[in-house]
Amino acid sequence: MKIADRCVVSIHYTLTNSRGDTLDSSRGSNPLTYLHGFGALIPGLERELVGMVAGDTCQVRVEPVDGYGERNAELVQDVPLAALANIEGLEVGMQLQSRSPTGQVQTLVVEAIGDDSATLNANHPLAGEVLHFDVRIEQVRAATEEEIAHGHVH
Numbered sequence: 001m002k003i004a005d006r007c008v009v010s011i012h013y014t015l016t017n018s019r020g021d022t023l024d025s026s027r028g029s030n031p032l033t034y035l036h037g038f039g040a041l042i043p044g045l046e047r048e049l050v051g052m053v054a055g056d057t058c059q060v061r062v063e064p065v066d067g068y069g070e071r072n073a074e075l076v077q078d079v080p081l082a083a084l085a086n087i088e089g090l091e092v093g094m095q096l097q098s099r100s101p102t103g104q105v106q107t108l109v110v111e112a113i114g115d116d117s118a119t120l121n122a123n124h125p126l127a128g129e130v131l132h133f134d135v136r137i138e139q140v141r142a143a144t145e146e147e148i149a150h151g152h153v154h
């Protein structure tokens with residue numbers, strides 16, 4: 001069966017960045033199983049899998065616009081260290097949770113610490129990255145009516 005909307009698809013994948021660093025991989029554990037056509041994968045990957053069948057392999061290059069977006073400079077802010085005084089062991093690379101003005105929880109990464117301020121980045125960690133997926137299709141089946149109604153795999 002070919003991958004199309006309303007299919008349940010299992011894939012093994014390895015994700016690398018342009019420098020060849022492995023960022024994520026399903027290999028060595030369970031394949032990723034998702035409902036195709038419901039936005040479960042980033043658009044640039046999901047689109048390329050259409051029409052493939054179990055056993056097929058492919059390499060997909062995803063530009064930031066079809067992945068996690070471009071890095072937005074407005075999401076990088078300098079915050080006075082005094083405002084972060086209650087955070088223990090503040091260091092570069094640390095992830096902080098904060099609530100945005102609209103009430104959403106954001107993850108901020110500490111990018112730099114200066115004498116009196118720290119640079120916090122609220123972009124997705126993969127924003128601005130060109131992503132390289134190495135994919136093998138493991139299984140494709142029709143979704144059940146219940147799965148389609150729920151929008152996820154059972």
Ligand code: ZN
Nearest residue numbers: 150152153154
């Ligand atoms: Zn359900």
